[in-house]
Amino acid sequence: MATYQYPVYPYHPPAFADGLAPTAQVVIVGGGQVGLTMALDLAQRGVASVVLDEDNTVSDGSRAICQAKRTLEIWDRLGVAAPMMAKGVTWNEGHVFYRGERLYAFNMQENPHSKFPAFINIQQYYVEQFLVEQAMQQPLIELRWCHRVTGLETAPAGVCLTVETPDGIYTQPCDWLVAADGVRSTIRRQMGLSFSGQVFEDHFLIADIIMQREGPAIRRFYFDPPWGPEASALMHRQSDNVWRLDFQLGWNVDRDEELRDENVFARIRRMIGPDTPFELEWKSLYTFQCRSIERYRHDRVLFIGDAAHQVSPFGARGGNGGVQDADNLGWKLALVVQGRAGQALLDSYDDERRFAAAENILNSTRATDFITPKTPVSEVYRNAVLDLARDFPFARTLVNSGRLSVPAHLTESSLNGADELRGSVRPGSPVPALPLSVPDNAAVSHLTDILGDGFTLLCFGPANAELHVDSPLGLRLLHAGQDFRDSDGSIAAAFGVRDNAVVLVRPDQHVMACWRTPDPATILGALAKIRGEC
Amino acid sequence: MSSLKHEPCISDPDGFYQELIDAVQRLSPDDALAFSARLNLLLANHIGDRTVLREAIEAARKGLENRK
Numbered sequence: 001m002a003t004y005q006y007p008v009y010p011y012h013p014p015a016f017a018d019g020l021a022p023t024a025q026v027v028i029v030g031g032g033q034v035g036l037t038m039a040l041d042l043a044q045r046g047v048a049s050v051v052l053d054e055d056n057t058v059s060d061g062s063r064a065i066c067q068a069k070r071t072l073e074i075w076d077r078l079g080v081a082a083p084m085m086a087k088g089v090t091w092n093e094g095h096v097f098y099r100g101e102r103l104y105a106f107n108m109q110e111n112p113h114s115k116f117p118a119f120i121n122i123q124q125y126y127v128e129q130f131l132v133e134q135a136m137q138q139p140l141i142e143l144r145w146c147h148r149v150t151g152l153e154t155a156p157a158g159v160c161l162t163v164e165t166p167d168g169i170y171t172q173p174c175d176w177l178v179a180a181d182g183v184r185s186t187i188r189r190q191m192g193l194s195f196s197g198q199v200f201e202d203h204f205l206i207a208d209i210i211m212q213r214e215g216p217a218i219r220r221f222y223f224d225p226p227w228g229p230e231a232s233a234l235m236h237r238q239s240d241n242v243w244r245l246d247f248q249l250g251w252n253v254d255r256d257e258e259l260r261d262e263n264v265f266a267r268i269r270r271m272i273g274p275d276t277p278f279e280l281e282w283k284s285l286y287t288f289q290c291r292s293i294e295r296y297r298h299d300r301v302l303f304i305g306d307a308a309h310q311v312s313p314f315g316a317r318g319g320n321g322g323v324q325d326a327d328n329l330g331w332k333l334a335l336v337v338q339g340r341a342g343q344a345l346l347d348s349y350d351d352e353r354r355f356a357a358a359e360n361i362l363n364s365t366r367a368t369d370f371i372t373p374k375t376p377v378s379e380v381y382r383n384a385v386l387d388l389a390r391d392f393p394f395a396r397t398l399v400n401s402g403r404l405s406v407p408a409h410l411t412e413s414s415l416n417g418a419d420e421l422r423g424s425v426r427p428g429s430p431v432p433a434l435p436l437s438v439p440d441n442a443a444v445s446h447l448t449d450i451l452g453d454g455f456t457l458l459c460f461g462p463a464n465a466e467l468h469v470d471s472p473l474g475l476r477l478l479h480a481g482q483d484f485r486d487s488d489g490s491i492a493a494a495f496g497v498r499d500n501a502v503v504l505v506r507p508d509q510h511v512m513a514c515w516r517t518p519d520p521a522t523i524l525g526a527l528a529k530i531r532g533e534c
Numbered sequence: 535m536s537s538l539k540h541e542p543c544i545s546d547p548d549g550f551y552q553e554l555i556d557a558v559q560r561l562s563p564d565d566a567l568a569f570s571a572r573l574n575l576l577l578a579n580h581i582g583d584r585t586v587l588r589e590a591i592e593a594a595r596k597g598l599e600n601r602k
């Protein structure tokens with residue numbers, strides 16, 4: 001490709017006596033954006049992992065481009081947000097067009113003082129490259145490139161993998177297996193798990209082009225564009241002057257014909273006009289699906305990312321959902337591996353992330369149904385919405401060009417405790433990266449910076465000033481006014497703090513419980529759910 | 535929570551009905567369908583109440599069969 005040189009990561013032939021590798025505590029199959037995030041999270045918590053990937057480079061083509069705020073917050077906690085921000089193109093706004101007219105614009109950034117924008121656009125190969133570079137710095141992560149998993153045997157005490165390399169096959173036993181091997185997951189197939197859902201009868205041609213073009217980075221979605229026969233089209237700016245164009249072609253198309261350069265070029269020309277010079281960087285033809293396996297935990301095998309669930313891309317919920325899977329599983333698996341919590345904690349991963357995946361699938365399905373109406377009648381309604389949207393603001397809320405990825409609020413989680421404050425951030429919600437200041441520490445600017453990755457109690461008000469509590473899980477107490485200053489009051493407002501409040505935050509920076517004036521026993525009671533029987 | 539009104543609410547039923555039919559009767563079937571869809575959406579938004587809308591959708595759907 002013109003703008004990107006694919007890295008080649010070192011392959012090491014297996015050198016295990018009798019073809020049997022020593023037992024690993026955790027093996028992660030798949031070094032994509034989700035598996036690598038998982039490895040970094042575990043390493044940060046002191047847990048070693050072996051990452052097996054069948055390839056020795058990064059994503060083929062740009063694929064996922066939109067990385068959401070929550071993903072950036074998670075990568076920030078793992079120390080890898082900075083290169084993403086430096087390379088990515090920041091955007092907050094989406095514009096929706098219908099037959100050449102702009103219907104409306106929406107802004108995804110709900111708080112202008114947040115640490116991160118609503119989205120950055122960055123090609124998936126950069127994302128994976130930065131994650132790999134970070135993982136290479138981590139002595140607790142062993143990356144094995146060109147090691148393909150071809151089989152597995154599960155037992156109550158662990159899993160045994162068959163791994164194929166250019167120099168032969170070996171056996172890799174492990175205590176815990178994280179399947180992050182993507183949408184065609186070998187692990188999922190080998191275990192015979194059904195991956196069911198919905199296929200959308202439509203084709204989308206994706207073209208990445210290099211072109212010099214100024215103007216703000218916004219998401220542009222065109223229904224029935226005036227320039228061409230496409231039912232819809234999408235345009236997104238990425239880094240390196242690469243632009244993502246996405247054309248909706250319909251169901252009955254000749255795939256080979258559509259992918260011929262001259263046909264792709266003609267579509268691009270009609271969209272960008274006759275004069276702008278461009279170069280084609282990557283093209284691909286897709287049909288989209290929304291599907292999931294039934295459970296994400298099967299004893300010692302845990303499924304994350306596309307291996308567990310697949311969504312159509314119109315909400316950027318695939319990669320972003322997967323990164324949240326890793327964020328959710330990391331601390332739980334670490335506590336279990338370290339013997340500090342019982343295995344039942346891992347069932348909460350299954351509960352919480354299945355809930356989140358269902359929400360992602362619902363949103364992606366609805367968007368795809370709007371973009372690709374299933375029947376002539378549903379198309380009539382879709383067009384009625386678009387026709388009305390020009391003059392009637394209410395109809396714009398029905399227009400669905402993709403409901404873009406927002407973090408899951410795990411409101412139904414069995415881990416959630418008291419909900420005494422009733423602010424907008426409640427048990428199950430991720431803590432927002434709101435601005436604050438810390439005396440004598442200019443490096444800290446937002447709430448997520450001081451939370452770290454353990455359990456934290458945020459204490460507000462005079463009644464909680466003397467609160468002391470100790471837990472074997474580790475618990476940091478941070479007192480408002482003393483350890484941090486809620487300079488503009490936005491933190492107190494978000495949690496609904498009036499005078500006295502204590503907020504218990506989990507290691508993945510989701511809220512677990514909100515009280516007014518809890519005693520230590522109450523707080524320890526809430527944490528007892530985490531430890532279970534260990 | 536309110537529910538779908540079953541009792542008459544329109545003050546001039548014959549006049550209203552004529553207006554409605556006048557608006558659609560010379561339309562092609564395609565345009566008539568588009569008209570109905572637009573009218574549904576406009577009125578649905580005016581009503582707003584999800585319970586009422588759900589009851590209306592159910593009432594309108596009653597007795598109609600899925601086509602193969």
Ligand SMILES: Cc1cc2nc3c(=O)[nH]c(=O)nc-3n(C[C@H](O)[C@H](O)[C@H](O)COP(=O)(O)OP(=O)(O)OC[C@H]3O[C@@H](n4cnc5c(N)ncnc54)[C@H](O)[C@@H]3O)c2cc1C
Pocket residue numbers: 029030031032033034035052053054055063064065066067124147148149150180181182183184185186187206286304305306307313315316317318319320321322
């Ligand atoms: C056109 C397109 C646009 C998209 N846009 C967006 C977007 O804007 N935002 C977004 O969030 N998501 C988007 N997605 C979805 C996103 O790309 C995926 O959700 C994401 O890549 C999932 O990451 P993963 O790590 O789970 O799987 P993958 O990225 O598929 O990684 C799986 C890894 O496992 C390895 N592997 C597979 N099998 C084996 C095996 N047997 N042994 C060893 N290794 C194996 C592979 O080499 C690979 O590295 C888009 C997808 C497409 C196709």
